[in-house]
Amino acid sequence: MVxxxxxxxxxxxxxxxxxxxxxxxxxxxxRVLAEDVIAPISLPPFRQSSMDGYAIIHTDITQKGTPLTISGESKAGQADLPELKPGSTIRIFTGAPVPVGATAVVMQENTARENGTLTINEYPIPDGKNIRRVGQQIREGAVALGAGSLVSPGAIGFLKGMNMNEVIVHRKPKIGLLVTGDELLKAGDALVPGKIYESNSAMLAAALTNAGASEIEVKYAADDFAATAEALAALIRDNDVVLASGGISVGDYDFVGTALESLGAETIFYKVRQKPGKPLLFGKKDGKLIFALPGNPASSLVCYYEYVLPALRRMTGWSDPFLRALQLPVRYGYSFDGERDEFLKAKIEGSEVVQLDGQESFVIGSFAVADALIYLPVHQNKIEAGELVEVHLLPV
Incomplete structure (x- = not known):
């Protein structure tokens, strides 16, 4: 046990x-960038006005009330601009190119216009005021986004603004999912005594989809050694990561562990000193990762978030693949006995975290509203209300 x-x-x-x-x-x-993205152009690619106003030569303004002659206009998208001459001004709009010769832009609110003459009611005006410099955001040839950067909506807008339409990323992993259990019914089956509806495959597939997985293969196997081994062999052959839900504990009908052994899979560890989710197996075969998750749904989902998701993120380039952790005060006191760390389903409310009802490993309803997990190591097995605890934020 680890x-x-x-x-x-x-x-x-x-x-x-x-x-x-x-x-x-x-x-x-x-997705996460696998290579640096180099800016093909500068942003802005030309000097731009950051205001609606008037382009001027700042040294023309010697006092408040300085008059200038209006000699033209510059609007967004315009290319044929006259050169600005001393003693004159050009009407300009936000985002429009700044005429050659102009050294500043005066906000229109600080001017008065009458009969073709503009009076400047601002002094002094510094060189470059209200002008976006060429490359002020990014210079051509500079690293726009570094390898390891997450592609966000803002990143897409940034790169599209430089006419970039492709990036280099790491391939998404192919995921194989095995569900075992003679007690499981599929959707639409009639409920009969001793049976329950299988939900782990849909739950894990949703979590995988939320993490960006695009290829998920699901197989079902009865509580039978041969069927379990056959399904696992096929999933390992065709996928990068294999998840098995159930069949990994020590019951007479738990065949996942022995099936993996028969296939020659290497067990890296079996069982984690935690609650819920103790009977977790992590192994490898032919370079493929294998996670045998507990069958109880809450245990399975805790293990997915804490162990499987970081592996998937790491495979696709995340430098810090684990759930984001915060220290927050807990609303209610809590204590537990034993020698295992505990994960509690929780919800963040305001500036504190609240542990939810229904912490048992078979209870998934509390996960339906949880947005965090409280992590309590064994040395923190008794906490008081208001005490700081480690909180792991669940993906949205």
Missing amino acids: TVNEAKQLIIANTQLLEKQKCALDEALG
Whole structure:
């Protein structure tokens, strides 16, 4: 049995980056850049006005009330601009190119216009005021976004503004998901005594989709050694990561562990000193990662967030793949006995975190409203209301 931190370290140490590939920028949201993006042009590519107002030569303004002759206009998208001469001004709009010769822009609110003459009611006016310099945002040839950057909506807008339509990212992993259990019914089946509706596959597929996975293969196997081994062999052959839900504990009908052993898979660790989610197995075969998750849904989802998701992120280039952690005061006191760290389903309300009802491993309803997990190591097994605890934020 390993600790929570040992399990995370072993997973990252055994997880490799997937190959690089080109990706259309329009499809890159949420992906991580595998290479630096170099700016092909400067932004702005020309001097721009940051205000509606008047382009001037700042040294023409010697006092408040200085008059200037209006000699033209510059609007956004205009290219044929006259050169600004001393003693004159050109009407200009936000985003429009600044005429040659102009050294500043005066806000129209600080001017008065009458009969073709403009009076400047501002003094002094510094050189460059209200002018966006060429390359003020980014210079041609500079690193616009570095490798490891997450492609956000803002990143897409930034790169599109430089006419970029492709980026280099790491390939998304192919995921295989095995669900085992004779007690499971599929959607639409009639409920009969002793049976329950299978929900882990839909739950995990939704979590995987939310993480950006695009290829998820789901197989079902009865509580039978041969069927379990056959399904696992096929999933390992065809995917980068295989998740098995259920069948990994110590019951007479839990065959996932022995099936993996028969297939020659290497077990990196089995069982984590935590609650819920103790019977977690992490292994490898032919470079493929294998996670055997507990069958109880809350245990399965905790293990997904804490261990599987970081591995998927690491494969696709995340430098810090774990859930974001905060220190927040807890609303209610809590205590537990035993030698295992605990994860509590929780919700952040205001400036504090609230542990939810229904912490048992089979209860998934509390996960439906949770947006965080409270992590309590064994040395913090008794907490008082208001005490700071480590909180892991769940993906939205």
